[in-house]
Amino acid sequence: MSISTILNKFDIKHADIIKKYQEEGKKIIGCSPIHLPVELVYAAGMAPMGIWGSYGEIARAKEYFPAFYCSIVQRIMEMVLDGTLDVLSGIMVSTQCDSLKALGQNIKRVYKEKNIPYIHVAMAQHRKIEPGVDFNEIQYRKVKAQLEEISGNEITDEKIEEAIKLYNKSKVLMQEFVELAAKHPDVITPSWRSIVLVNANYMDRAEYTEYLEELNAALREKEVVPWKGVKIVTTGIITNSHSLNEIFEENDMAIVEDEVAQESRQFRTLVDENTGNPIRALAKYLGDIEGCSLMYDPDKLRADMIIDKVKKSGADGVVYVQAKFCDPEEFDYPIFKKALEKEGIKLVMIETDQQMTNFEQARTSLQTFAEML
């Protein structure tokens, strides 16, 4: 099968994915953002589906949030209010940043009237120490009980273990895909790279894993064509905008690595398998995550991790995609900039939001950056 035929399997409209789940009689649980215990949803026989990163108008959400509020969060609220997410059988939101905390409470209020269960995932900030893992385990047991009630299915340890193994398998394949994409930017363009990685949040994970195995196998066989453009590493919360990826392509910029929440951050850490207590393994996973702006990290390892990625991938520079009014990312930027400048790594920051229709400033910045590199 050709690479383009396999790639097309990943290019599915979210509405079609929902329709498929509905036809299969599968309940859907909306999840925002990353690092949630999606394995528990899967083990309950339901479909976890990402609900963050959509683009469009923000109107009614302004009744709940001020204008200078994270637009990723505002878009989720808009979809809650306009009924887009009414197809869900439940919605799971974590407390990883202040904006998400308020989002969860607002959704809880709105969904009470719509009779859609809200699943609150409180995460301990001190996630690496034993009491933190204990706290997260207790929270996950509460989440498990809620998911059992929604699905009507018992979530056994065996089923959770199976889900962990499936998700780990797909994560390893996604890590390999990132390496293969860096070798073949002529076919895995920034747009395709984004579609493949981001759609993991929507598609059935078993099906997704099967497709990714096929894709990686085809890419392994493909002859490497020397890349004449520039190579970049991207970082930020989301880079799934079609317009943004088009700008990368127009300027012959290949994404050879990323440190993006919606991409590598979701699969670079695996959950421990065969521990005998899979719920605790999921809780421990939160403590194993490094360098994510959404997780408390007193050592701020993110910059060092990116520097390492730049050196290993041979990238020419880094593009920091700042989601407008995302404060955890804004707090990281000065630390990040200083560290990269010390290493002599070129960096450009562009700001995006979920209502953007005009990308001219980003276009000028990225074209200049490509010319400079």
Added chain:
Amino acid sequence: MDKVYTLGIDIGSTSSKCAIISDGVNIESTHIIYKGAGTDGMDIVVKEALEDLNMEPSDIKAIISTGYGRKSFEAADKTMSELSCHAKGASFIFGPIKTIIDIGGQDAKVIRLDDNGQMQNFVMNDKCAAGTGRFLEVMSNVLHVSLDDFGKYDEEAEDKAPISSTCAVFAESEVISQLARGQDVRSIIKGIHQSVATRVAGQAKRIGVTPKVAMTGGVSRNMGIVRALERELDVDIAVSDNSQLAGAFGAAIFAYEYYLKSMKGD
């Protein structure tokens, strides 16, 4: 040997600038028209520049377009960002420089160059009119003073009215309040210039300001802004009658390099 003519066109948000050069170094013709992206300004300015030299479009060996409307100029062989073109053009106008402040109609950019005139770093303003030519246009309308007179009024001012807001919309209300209180227009203009300078200087300091500093873009014609920036950054800022044409010059020089490369078959 025949001269090689190349053309650079800088299509900004409020004006279009065209330069035709020969052999990558000689200025042959320049034109500026105050009609920017989305208008027929780009066609007019090219037509006028060609007419000056009694030339046909086919006499031009390569064309590079830059500026906000660069994608809309179909005759271009290539587009380049205005920052790269301003860096190139400013080095052409001013000789070796290290920092360029380019304030145009709708954005403000600061570019840092290395010893070889290569762009080392840059910073652009966000989607905000503060610190841009648009901000000054709004103020010009409120005060009923032509932008061309802003520099002169600034020089005549005895003091400087405080304009605290950097938001164009809020600053407009602030200026109206100052007028209502009977504040002298000259002082208000000086205060407006200070407001822009503070904003742009903050941006410049993010990437560092190293002399020699030059200013390009349409706003460089306003000496009130130049002086305010000199005070704010504590450096001398070079300006030229050709400052507004820096982007077009840079594009024309890049077009010459592009032509040489295409001749070599690169």
